[in-house]
Amino acid sequence: MRAALKAKVCLIAIIAMVFAAIFSIGGCTKEKVIIYGELPGKVTLQAPPNRVDTVYIETPSFVWRALSGATAYYVQIASDIAFTGIIIGANVSDTVYVPTQSLNNGTYYWRVRAKNERNIWGDWSDASIWTFRINNNSNYVRLLSQTQTFGIPQDIFIEGNLAYIADGEALLTIFDVSEPESPELIGNIDTRMDDIAKGVWKRPGDNYVYVADMDAKIQIVDVSLPLDPYAMGNSSQGLDQNLEDILGVEFNDSLFILTVASGNRNLFRLYNMIYDPLPHTNPNYSVNEVLMQSDAMGLCFDTMSVYVQYHDTLKRDSTYYDYYTGRFVFIADGSTGLVILDVSLTHPFDFPDSVVNLMNGPRISGWCDSPGLALSVATKGRFAYVADDRSGLQIYRLPDTVAAYDNVTPFEANPVLISSINTSGRSKDLQLVGDYCFIADASGGLKIFNIANPYAPFFVAAYTTPYAYGIWADSNYIYIADRDQGLMIFENLLF
Secondary structure (H helix, E strand, O other), rough: OOOHHHHOOOOHHHHHHHHHHHHHHOOOOOOOOOOOOOOOOOOOOOEEOOEEEEEOOOOOOOOOOOOOOEEEEEEEEEEEOOOOOOEEEEEOOOOOOOOOOOOOOOOEEEEEEEEEEOOOEHHHOOOOOOEEEOOOOOOOOEEEEEEEOOOOOEEEEEEEEEEEOOOOOOEEEEEEEEOOOOEEEEEEEOOOOOEEOEEEEEEEOOOOOEEOOOOEEEEEEEOOHHHHHHEEEEEEEEOOOOOEEEEEEEEEEEEEEEEEEEEOOEEEEEEEEEEEOOEOOOOOOOEEEEOOOOOOOOOEEEEEEEEEEEEEOOOOOOOEEEEHHHHHHHHOOOOOOEEEEEOOOOOOOOOOOOOOHHHOOOOOEEOHHHOOEEEEEEEEEEEEEEEEEEOEEEEEEOOOOEEEOOOOHHHHHHHEEEEEEOOOOOOOOOEEEEEEOEEEEEOOOOEEEOOOOOOOOEEEEEEEOOOEEEEEEOOOOOEEEEOEEEEEEEEEEEO
């Protein structure tokens, strides 16, 4: 009986194994299947805007658009784009997050993902990553004062405790800035009500200020008594109109005034000034001019050591080089970009017939296009810095070689664009101090960049002003000519 029962159990087991094998072969075995819900979509970020130059508060609001079906969000803020250094991670039920901890000055990255009603989180790999900078300015600049002028200030020249402002339709306005927290308006003069003063320059220790006054040409103002500046009997000097900028250069005890003009003029002009006793253009000096390709908007002067390439016409295929320190004018030439003019007095070649008097015949020795409109230029060492309107700051490597008159200009004569920075505003004017470039960035206000390595400049600080036109900076103060706020003075904390 027991043996029969055992045999029966074995038979049942064998039959079960056979059926299992049959169903397995037929593909009828069951597998555990997990059905996932659809992942939440990508969250659209809104603020702070991506790549914004600066956020002025240490606890900015992070804002994103509501995602359909989302029940919660998770926001991450990190110090690196790989999010290995996460500073903040927070669950949020709304579409706005304000950190409870302050963020230090620096660059940050942030992203947000959503969770749906099935408690499923979106994938970080699909999330948008935005970046921004925190800058509370306290380590860099401090606003000391802002004082209205009579017109719309365009340019600034500082000498000692006096600020001379090209004040638009109000021509020239003078401030005592010995106390930057409370500058004192001490004088103003307007010789032509219908013209706009665009640039201003003063010879150190001199009693006269030179103003580029658009259609009123060069206006010369006696400021020996700053409380009562006055124009000379024949204050309008020069030949050109549409003046945009003005600069003085002293050489061999002579003063040369350099101007650039826009509109249908597009000219660079160089005048020799004489004092007998009042300053005026030298009637015995032939005015030099160079027709520019575009609206010439700004200029600067600098010396530069270069090789001069000279081809000996007596020896076929023979080229000689002389190394000397030349004098050059750098012009921000609107849509043409950066233009270099050689205004050296002589080229010291070994061949007598190759000596040329360039002060009586300035010439273009090189140029390079810019992506925007070149409005202002400054140089330092072998580099030129251009305020390029909507295209921000452009930096050029200057040439090592210029060509003699009787030789084809070599490619080395042209500057080379090496780096660009979008300043987010419209770069109008700039000033170089030490390793920093200070920019009047129109609606972007004051911008500061570190240019210690011209090939890799980087943002340092910003301060919003209504509309910054002109700038002057030194190691102690920064002066802004602002359309709405007039003269703005900042303490420079970078030095």
